[in-house]
Amino acid sequence: MMEDSYLVREPSAPEVPLLLSIPHCGEEVPAGIRQRFASERISKLPDTDFHLQRLYDFAPELGVRTIYARFNRYVVDLNRPADRRPLYAGRDETALLPTNSFASEAIYLPGHEPDEAEIAERIAVYWQPYHDRLAAELAALRERHGHALLFDAHSIRSRVPRFFDGELPGLMLGDVNGEAADSRLSTAVLAVHAQSGYSWRANDPFRGGYITRSLGDPQNGIHALQLEMSQRLYMDEAEPYEYLPELAEELQPTLRASLEAFVSAAREL
Secondary structure, X not given: OOHHHEEEEOOOOOOOOEEEEEOOOXXXXXXXXXXXXXXXXXXXXXXXXXXXXHHOOOHHHHOOEEEEEOEOOOOOOOOOOOOOXXXXXXXXXXXXXXXXXXXXXXXXXXOOOOOHHHHHHHHHHHHHHHHHHHHHHHHHHHHHXXXXXXXXXXXXXXXXXXXXXXXXXXXXXEOOOOOOOOHHHHHHHHHHHHOOOOXXXXXXXXXXXXXHHHHXXXXXXXXXXXXXXXXXXXXXXXXXXXXXXXXXXXXXXXXXXXXXXXXXXXXXX
């Protein structure tokens, strides 16, 4: 297993049965891929979930282990199925190996898109190790604690006309309409969001990506939630995509309370 396709942040407090996954924060691109990018703008990786590993840097204090991506979603999208089936039938969405950005810009120079052999290689080298590690960590947490929780963290620009009309809400929690986690756990986290002062929705417009859908198994003690959030809550959405500490510090108590509510509600089941 090629473990250097992801990074691990260990808990600094007694372990709780929660794993934090951040699959879209990676900013590394192998040189052989980057040199085929179509423009300077694409080379700036505009569709990245920037700074999330920094935003969630409090997680170790809660006893939470974090697994997060090194490589960018333009290399391979860790939150899409390897068989490339759509997540949202009939809706425009990005691919396992995207060839167009959120703004419908070509990612690759003409004729330099990845072929089937390269797609298979990227799945093996970058995608599979991340998913293997998530599955192994959740199995170990369930063995040690009797249940396991997965919190899959994401962020996105507030306005993405290719996919959505208007401005997205601040916080968007998904549990695949109750299939990936016991509804009592989702309800506990949503109560935090309702009291946060930020706009929020449940399962709209994001129900949960492949990670949440494939690993959430509440009947067998594994509960998965995905939190998508608008990047305006903690960073500048325009280049150079700077982290805004004052906004981030206002948001972090809500994120911390979300993780704590998830753990607490699961303990009470």
